[in-house]
Amino acid sequence: MPRSPRRHSAGNRFWAGEQGLQEIDVLPPSEATLCNFAASFAGKLAGGTAKAKLSAVKSWVQKRGLAWNGRDNLRNTLNGIKRRAPSLSFREQRPPVKKEHLSILFDKLDLTGTSGIDHAMAAASTGCFYGQLRGGEILPLSSDPNEYNPNSLPTVKDLGPANENGDRKLRLPKTKVEQTRGEEVIYSPQPGCMSPTRAWRDHIRVNQLGPNDPLLGYRNNSGELKVLTKSVFLKRCNQIWSEHGIPRMTGHCFRIGGTTHYLIQGIAPNIVKMLSRWKSDVFLKYWRDLESLASIHLHRHHVQQSYLNRLQKSGTCHHYSPH
Incomplete structure (x- = not known):
């Protein structure tokens, strides 16, 4: 046979x-x-x-x-x-999470007191957005810390200390692409309360997390350690956003939003590609807000060109080379 x-x-x-x-x-x-x-x-x-x-x-x-x-x-x-x-x-394109969405979320979170889950929500939202993460890379399926697998998901010690610029690196033990070696994500300080480095710091402090605790562990009202799950995180986000007419978001919408945010800020695509750990140029399809991107980049080009023309007329730009 x-x-x-x-x-x-x-x-x-x-x-x-x-x-x-x-x-x-x-x-x-x-x-x-x-x-x-x-x-x-x-x-x-x-x-x-x-x-x-x-x-x-x-x-x-x-x-x-x-x-x-x-x-x-x-x-x-x-x-x-x-x-x-x-x-x-063809699946309908998922919308990106925007900074305005994060602002609405933060307005509803209690970040002035000791609400452990709200500080975890703040850390997860800015962490996914600015780190261009896939939700499953830091958010588990179970809220039980005893079921948490540190070989697949990061613990507190995987978030490195701040360097001289305030940047912090997060080691992801396992990602969709790198199943065994994992990858690193860089977080830089941002202005205002929605800075990811500030959110991580406050979250770990308020929830009294130790080095081996789940990165998104939090203390409930009884002081018991729980872990913020992907389903709880997204449900809370969408409940808040739905009150403002914002369409339902998935975990991948944070990754899309972070990529779009950096591109709109004028960061070079090759740098965005490195930051978001893309292995190919497929990320370029996330140029969601084409009208804004085109307007911003064309405006910058015209401003630069006008400046160079003034320099040339004044005779101070004879040796300028765009290369």
């Missing part, structure tokens, strides 16, 4: 398995096999979804030390799938 193909998360979705082929027949898969697999999604899925499925198979193949044969033909196939994607396959 022929051996059944082994089951893997990526392999379960692999076209070859559905055709009755064995792993030995498709590992390493030829480009023709990969193209056939990709072509099975034509007219059914969005291009990005099809590409993600191929990426999963690529990881599956490479973890076995085998060659990946996806080349020009596969790229052309994926481009064709993108063009043929059905309209229903």
